Amino acid sequence: MPPRIPTKPSASSASALVRSSFVSPCTSQCLPSCRAGFSTTPSRERSTILRRDFMMWLKTRGAKYRHPNPEGGPNYLASNTPFPLNPQFRSDRVLDEQARELIWEKVMKKGETLKAVSAELGVDLARVAAIVRLKEVEKDWISKGKRLATSYSKAILNMLPLKTFKPGVENRPLEAINEIHIHTATQKQLFWPTAESRQFTREDAAKAFHAKMLSADKRVPHPELIRMERDLLRDMSPDEARARFISAAEQSERQAAEKQRRKAMDEEQATKKVKTSRFEFRFKEVDSELVGKDGRAPNVVGWKYGMPHYDRKKGLVKIPTSVP
Amino acid sequence: MPRAAQRRLHVLNRPKLRQSWSKYNLYNLWRTRDPKIGLADAETFFQQKWRAKGVLRSYHGEHIKERDWERMFSRRLLSVADMNPRYMAANDGSEMAAGRGSGQDMITPYMNMTFAPMERRLDIAIFRAMFASSARQARHFVVHGKVKVNGKVMPFPAYKLNPGDMFQVEPDSVLFATGQPKKKGGSGPRKASKAPEDNSEAEPAAEGAEAAEAAEASEVPEQDPETTDKPEAPKTDMKPTKFAIMDLSKQVKTILTRDRDLSALQKQNLRSFLKRAKSLLAKAGRSTATPTDIIDELNKTIKELNLSDDSAKAALTESSSSEQADVSSRPPPRSIEDLNAEELKALQRLIKEDEENPADPTKPYHTPWKPRDYMSPFAFIPRYLEVNQNVCSAVYLRHPVARNGAAEVPTPFGYGVNQLAFNWYLRRR
Numbered sequence: 169m170p171p172r173i174p175t176k177p178s179a180s181s182a183s184a185l186v187r188s189s190f191v192s193p194c195t196s197q198c199l200p201s202c203r204a205g206f207s208t209t210p211s212r213e214r215s216t217i218l219r220r221d222f223m224m225w226l227k228t229r230g231a232k233y234r235h236p237n238p239e240g241g242p243n244y245l246a247s248n249t250p251f252p253l254n255p256q257f258r259s260d261r262v263l264d265e266q267a268r269e270l271i272w273e274k275v276m277k278k279g280e281t282l283k284a285v286s287a288e289l290g291v292d293l294a295r296v297a298a299i300v301r302l303k304e305v306e307k308d309w310i311s312k313g314k315r316l317a318t319s320y321s322k323a324i325l326n327m328l329p330l331k332t333f334k335p336g337v338e339n340r341p342l343e344a345i346n347e348i349h350i351h352t353a354t355q356k357q358l359f360w361p362t363a364e365s366r367q368f369t370r371e372d373a374a375k376a377f378h379a380k381m382l383s384a385d386k387r388v389p390h391p392e393l394i395r396m397e398r399d400l401l402r403d404m405s406p407d408e409a410r411a412r413f414i415s416a417a418e419q420s421e422r423q424a425a426e427k428q429r430r431k432a433m434d435e436e437q438a439t440k441k442v443k444t445s446r447f448e449f450r451f452k453e454v455d456s457e458l459v460g461k462d463g464r465a466p467n468v469v470g471w472k473y474g475m476p477h478y479d480r481k482k483g484l485v486k487i488p489t490s491v492p
Numbered sequence: 493m494p495r496a497a498q499r500r501l502h503v504l505n506r507p508k509l510r511q512s513w514s515k516y517n518l519y520n521l522w523r524t525r526d527p528k529i530g531l532a533d534a535e536t537f538f539q540q541k542w543r544a545k546g547v548l549r550s551y552h553g554e555h556i557k558e559r560d561w562e563r564m565f566s567r568r569l570l571s572v573a574d575m576n577p578r579y580m581a582a583n584d585g586s587e588m589a590a591g592r593g594s595g596q597d598m599i600t601p602y603m604n605m606t607f608a609p610m611e612r613r614l615d616i617a618i619f620r621a622m623f624a625s626s627a628r629q630a631r632h633f634v635v636h637g638k639v640k641v642n643g644k645v646m647p648f649p650a651y652k653l654n655p656g657d658m659f660q661v662e663p664d665s666v667l668f669a670t671g672q673p674k675k676k677g678g679s680g681p682r683k684a685s686k687a688p689e690d691n692s693e694a695e696p697a698a699e700g701a702e703a704a705e706a707a708e709a710s711e712v713p714e715q716d717p718e719t720t721d722k723p724e725a726p727k728t729d730m731k732p733t734k735f736a737i738m739d740l741s742k743q744v745k746t747i748l749t750r751d752r753d754l755s756a757l758q759k760q761n762l763r764s765f766l767k768r769a770k771s772l773l774a775k776a777g778r779s780t781a782t783p784t785d786i787i788d789e790l791n792k793t794i795k796e797l798n799l800s801d802d803s804a805k806a807a808l809t810e811s812s813s814s815e816q817a818d819v820s821s822r823p824p825p826r827s828i829e830d831l832n833a834e835e836l837k838a839l840q841r842l843i844k845e846d847e848e849n850p851a852d853p854t855k856p857y858h859t860p861w862k863p864r865d866y867m868s869p870f871a872f873i874p875r876y877l878e879v880n881q882n883v884c885s886a887v888y889l890r891h892p893v894a895r896n897g898a899a900e901v902p903t904p905f906g907y908g909v910n911q912l913a914f915n916w917y918l919r920r921r
Contacts, residue, residue: 218504222519233518236868243868245522250872251904253526256601258898259872268880294655295878298887301658302880309883317663319849320670321881323863324622327871343875347572347895362589370585384585388575397581487648491641491657 236327243327261331261342263291263299265321270333271296272303283390283417289333290341293389348387353378392416501554501628508550509904511619512626515866521904529909544905544912551904552607553616555628560650561610565917569605571894597896603911604899608892611876611901614639614659615649620902621879621886622871623661624669625864633669638662653888660885664855671857672864734776737790741769874900 237243242259246252250259274280286293309316333339360376362368374383385394396413442449454469464475471477478484502516509524510517527547530540553561610616615631618639624630633639634649640660641651744762772789831839849860873879879886892900903910
């Protein structure tokens with residue numbers, strides 16, 4: 169902080185004038201502030217060295233970051249990552265409009281299964297479903313005449329690394345589609361003595377880790393793909409193997425849909441609905457005797473002796489955990 | 493200690509990295525070097541962990557209370573392994589049991605997943621989907637009911653997204669957050685000829701109130717508490733008025749130089765107008781000036797200026813109300829029949845662009861919409877999100893995971909720093 173010269177309230181205006189005439193080099197500089205508030209404190213310098221450096225950077229090396237890359241594509245501080253100190257985070261490619269439209273058409277117009285589309289284009293199963301869902305929202309907006317954020321979309325896609333698919337040709341995959349979660353039970357080291365002569369397969373390894381654990385072949389999102397590759401290894405023609413894969417994918421999706429439908433139906437049957445003018449009351453049968461081994465199971469209904477009841481406790485987070 | 497809302501978000505001395513697209517943050521990101529924690533013997537393990545946690549926590553959800561984050565933290569780090577179908581078809585796994593090992597692999601950066609639970613939060617997911625320019629702004633949108641999850645308004649920024657949840661942000665809010673700010677004076681951004689200080693003052697409005705405050709606070713000198721001076725009355729922004737006068741005199745000058753068939757009287761009138769405009773400009777610079785006074789006087793001068801040439805007069809009066817560029821220098825309009833095929837196509841493209849991105853003064857951002865400055869170095873969309881920018885919606889596909897050689901949590905520091913922070917939150921210290 170610059171030193172402050174205390175103002176003298178007793179000093180008359182005449183003496184102040186005399187004083188100011190002696191310190192003439194200063195007066196020309198701080199004249200406006202003197203006139204405003206009779207303060208002799210020189211005004212503070214507005215810019216610090218740090219700020220000047222920052223401004224200089226904006227004009228020189230930082231200038232190219234002001235606007236998006238004129239050729240399109242990413243414009244990061246480091247070559248492939250927005251964080252120069254973390255090369256282990258990569259900015260992955262995203263699908264462009266054409267690719268999304270192609271996926272939507274395959275699923276909604278041609279009626280191909282999600283699994284088949286995912287395997288053909290090399291896009292994660294959940295991503296295929298999400299793309300179709302979002303595209304449906306987009307089409308809905310168009311049909312309702314709601315304005316899309318087209319300019320925003322174009323600008324953002326212009327800044328990102330993009331991946332496109334061409335219809336009717338074999339496309340290179342976007343990402344690995346057959347990934348499995350690494351189960352906690354498999355993260356420990358095991359000492360598991362077996363005979364040297366024994367074929368110790370993935371199936372056996374799963375059993376060794378946990379009695380109920382499924383093998384990796386059953387846990388992958390695309391077990392049908394492994395079967396197709398086996399067919400191909402057995403010298404089946406590619407077309408036939410592909411047809412078998414597609415029918416297997418269809419069947420598994422049908423089964424999944426059937427399972428979901430049955431679950432919803434069971435839920436429906438178990439609930440008794442009473443409609444009033446304002447609310448719909450839904451009643452479910454609950455057995456209050458089912459309280460677990462020690463009578464204190466956490467998810468059972470009702471108040472249990474010795475167990476805290478957190479429903480209305482102050483200071484606990486009560487925001488919803490899911491939106492159906 | 494000041495409350496989180498009062499602290500400055502972006503600073504130049506002792507910089508902290510933030511979840512924000514501010515140019516200050518970009519500069520800090522560019523100049524930050526590896527903190528080199530634990531490379532010298534000078535620090536104890538506790539100190540190393542403390543510092544690592546500090547640098548990371550200032551980036552990851554600095555608006556979230558430490559207690560809340562500690563609750564969120566999970567020591568279980570998610571990862572995936574790629575199972576190549578062709579390899580799985582050819583081998584049953586017994587080749588792994590043969591004891592020859594699998595060779596040196598790339599590491600799976602588990603430790604970079606320390607702040608993975610944070611990415612489940614609704615506000616941070618909105619920032620990651622590029623619907624807001626900072627996590628704080630994303631939080632603001634959520635609190636103000638601009639965000640829906642699975643079609644229902646979700647007013648809680650701390651809502652943890654579940655795999656498959658779709659969140660939608662009001663497109664107007666997104667355009668406001670990611671677009672150029674509206675300039676105070678007029679409807680559009682001024683041309684490139686601007687003073688450099690002016691440049692620094694034109695902070696993007698979308699940066700959040702904190703950032704703007706921070707920038708202002710660094711420029712306004714402090715009031716000395718000992719002096720009893722009255723603070724000066726708030727200044728009215730005279731810049732637009734000044735620009736209007738300058739534009740007008742520029743136009744008059746071009747008319748004077750270009751138009752050969754002006755009468756002597758007209759020329760005299762125009763020159764006297766130029767003189768008056770000059771004095772008006774000086775008046776506008778004074779502290780007592782108000783925009784209405786100046787504009788009134790300007791209008792009076794224009795009325796006094798007797799122009800028989802209607803087009804010139806029209807041009808002048810039009811530009812006195814709005815600050816249009818040089819109107820009189822435009823070529824005379826042609827009819828559509830005169831255009832050739834190429835020009836027609838260009839015209840159609842222009843019309844389409846205008847339809848998609850119209851100029852609309854009622855919007856709180858600059859129209860036609862353009863992306864804000866210094867946005868592209870921050871542009872990435874992590875793999876656990878699928879975003880459709882057209883409808884400003886995104887789906888949270890799954891929790892972020894680590895895989896061989898890469899982790900999906902966007903974090904500004906590398907493995908070592910994250911590892912120390914992870915150890916801090918294990919609470920064995």
